């Protein structure tokens with residue numbers, strides 16, 4: 001049975017197949033395989049996420065990075081979490097995908113030995129992959145986060161059950177922390193989320209959702225020159 005949050009009465013990922021959902025919504029939604037393959041040695045790619053949960057997205061993006069990025073490129077993953085899960089809960093929840101992300105899961109859990117009470121930092125693969133999890137409420141964590149985010153995973157439970165994760169303040173932080181040409185993907189296509197992200201500075205479009213979900217969204221940070229008047 002898929003893990004459900006007691007606080008939000010919502011599932012952490014699709015009951016159909018969480019790993020397939022992660023790949024479809026967040027990895028493909030940000031075109032990460034091609035972007036990782038285009039990196040050069042010494043390049044750093046940064047992913048920002050709202051809602052670490054079980055770490056499934058982190059572990060999946062790390063596995064994809066290992067497959068596609070050249071040696072010498074680095075992955076930074078910055079997430080946040082108000083209710084960190086215990087390691088044994090994470091291991092059990094991700095057991096169905098051990099063949100896909102087992103190496104990453106084992107390395108992660110060797111560092112994540114208890115639910116953290118303060119911001120969690122770790123690095124893996126000789127520093128090639130680094131992880132920061134801000135612990136606390138989303139806006140507070142985002143105000144402490146470093147910028148330069150190339151791709152956003154907006155994954156904070158359904159907006160209807162968790163409106164606090166989908167506020168204009170959060171969207172504005174995402175835009176502020178973005179690198180030029182940053183992209184985003186989210187499983188939700190709720191109208192107020194699309195409008196808020198557009199107001200923050202992202203061009204947003206809908207595409208077919210995963211499984212039974214009709215829509216999801218992808219977005220790209222608008223470049224300042226696109227808004228500039230012709231003179």
Ligand SMILES: C[S@@+](CC[C@H](N)C(=O)[O-])C[C@H]1O[C@@H](n2cnc3c(N)ncnc32)[C@H](O)[C@@H]1O
Nearest residue numbers: 051052053054055056057081082137138156157
């Ligand atoms: C859908 S789950 C994330 C799933 C996750 N990305 C994964 O790979 O398992 C949403 C997460 O956001 C966290 N969360 C919800 N509201 C939050 C808030 N206001 N501030 C920080 N974290 C929050 C929840 O505790 C939960 O772990």
